[in-house]
Amino acid sequence: MSPVKAEDLVPHPCREQFAELDYCITSPPPWITTVVVAFQHYLVMLGTTVIIATILVPIMGGGHEEKAIVIQTILFLAGINTLLQVHFGTRLPAVMGGSFTYIYAAVAIIISPRYILFIGAPFERFVYTMRSLQGALIIAGVFQAVIGFFGIWRVFIRFLSPLAAVPFVTLSALGLFYFAFPGVAKCIEIGLPTLVLLLIFSEYASHYFAKGSFVFGRCAVLVTVIIVWIFAEILTAAGAYDERNPVTQFSCRTDRSGLIHAAPWSGSLTRSSGDTPSSARRTASP
Template sequence: MAEVKPEEMVHHPPMDQLQGFEYCIDSNPSWGEAIGLGFQHYILSLGTAVMIPTMLVPLMGGNDHDKAKVVQTLLFVTGIKTLLQTLFGTRLPTVIGGSYAYLVPVLSIIHDRSLAQIADGHTRFLQTMRATQGALIVSSSIQIILGYSQLWAICSRFFSPLGMVPVVSLVGLGLFERGFPVVASCVEIGLPMLIIFVVLSQYLKHVHVRHVPILERFSLLVCIALLWVYAHILTASGAYHHTALHTQISCRTDRSNLISSALWISIPYPLQWGAPTFNADHAFGMMAAVMVSLIESTGAFKAAARLASATPPPAYVLSRGIGWQGIGTLLDGLFGTATGSTVSVENVGLLGSTRIGSRRVIQISAGFMIFFSILGKFGALFASIPFTIFAAIYCVMFGIIGNGGGAILSAVHQHELYAQPLHCWFFTLSWLIDTRVLFSVYDRCSKWPGAHEGWMVQ
């Protein structure tokens, strides 16, 4: 076979190249700019890393010190999982963080009678955490087997562009309950954050400083700094002394006691809460969340590839990424993060907002996660940012992801659109969103008949 001459070698650019991208996966900005962008991704990941432990640890019976330690552990493991995924998994610029899909099975473990009857709060927290760890360790085997056996690659071959549109769109649109409803809980902070962020990132993005579009790339940091100072002034002036507890949790910068409870230096390690306990009921409940996270991550990987201006990931790459995500869930179980792994949707949206798809930026952000999780006081300082500020950011980021799903239609041949009308995927998308909202509302209101009567089991 004749050798290919160098002049005959043709470089194939990324398919469906997006406009305005200066740095793709393998092209890197300067070190100073990359560090700033990486820190921005780290700040954005704090929303999920703080919100999940804040919701779960008090229900487990833990105190503020336990909550601070779980936050540090989740950030530490998130950094490790992100490095593994960007180095050996899909190698896409994605942050692998905690997942809200695991809240329901974890709450089921918390309300287990054998655990709920423990009188001492700290003992109940340790026993509940160990039960959660055991369920995560067992359920991680699903993603590991599906990923490394390439079974998920076989399934992925049937994911046509038209079929992936509702999946990718649901990844963004299905999470809006973490956006506008949380903004409404503290309008005096959330609404200004939303308006300023939209104006800076969308309408003033062409403002350059020394030929660098500073507002397009760093508008998130600028807005968070401004509104964080504003929220701290409101807190220090006593504006929330006589407000409801829910308002104080959403608005105050000192509501979580993370700074006072965190240690100066603390290195998370496996089995730090004790030996995991294993229960079949807990494991099967967690497996359902693993399947939800698996589908959600597949859609997020597709969206990340598009927003990073990369070629669509092949089936075997997606399967390999799911396998490494299973390793991440296993690490969650070993370290005790109280939740499993998924692709951080908000960080994927930030790729589209900054138009920087560099893999190095995400790896630098993983370094920040590990560093500040070890230096607990400094990490807790950044974690004191009110949830409402993150919720305002989510409103924009989730919209970018949802738009990315609809934009996949540009890769669909016009004849296929006529053969399979658009109402097919509109129906699928609306059905998925309605189903998600249905279970969310009925679970929140405790009116779902199967929750108490056991009719599903019968």
């Protein structure tokens, strides 16, 4: 038997195995590409995180400060879960982020009649509701961990196929249009160009006009965000929203989101010494 050569043990390049695959585990992309694509993935994840907080926090009675705290908490825990997953879990290069799966259950808890006593105290209602949500999520997480650890999920996964999973995921995502698209309609001159540019860059430019382009092939979201943000900044600086209603200014202006100034790590730097946080004003007694 002839000895096995070293070059025979090296796997074939990805392009020889799959025509549309450029990188795999044994052939990672250059570090510059990795950094750019990772930042784009962070922007996508940040968008989903903001949507989750935007949906839940106002219903719970929270304001900008509470929304900033929820976003910071989700990002912090997502980082911890990602590090645990890539070192001790499946070790796949995937980012663990906020899930839309629990939104409907969370909304059902928030609108429960048990919180009707906090109608006149929105901040107290936010705190009490958040504690209830945290407890429910902890129990759900422990249940999932037990199911996976004992291998019970393997019994059920044999009866589920992609044909059964796709309709469930699709219907769950379509239900979120009720929350997401009204937000786009609040600033149609920013939201509509974003959708159109993202569709053109990701589905047409990367396949027809600039086939194989790194900018449109892998960075369509990043390019769209940069272009639309510059466009929104020009409209804001030109005074296009100075005389508009507060809802439009909050949705369209680049300096009215309220999240940066409401964040605890930056609020202490930007808030004057005579100002009082909104949460403190809500809880202070006369």
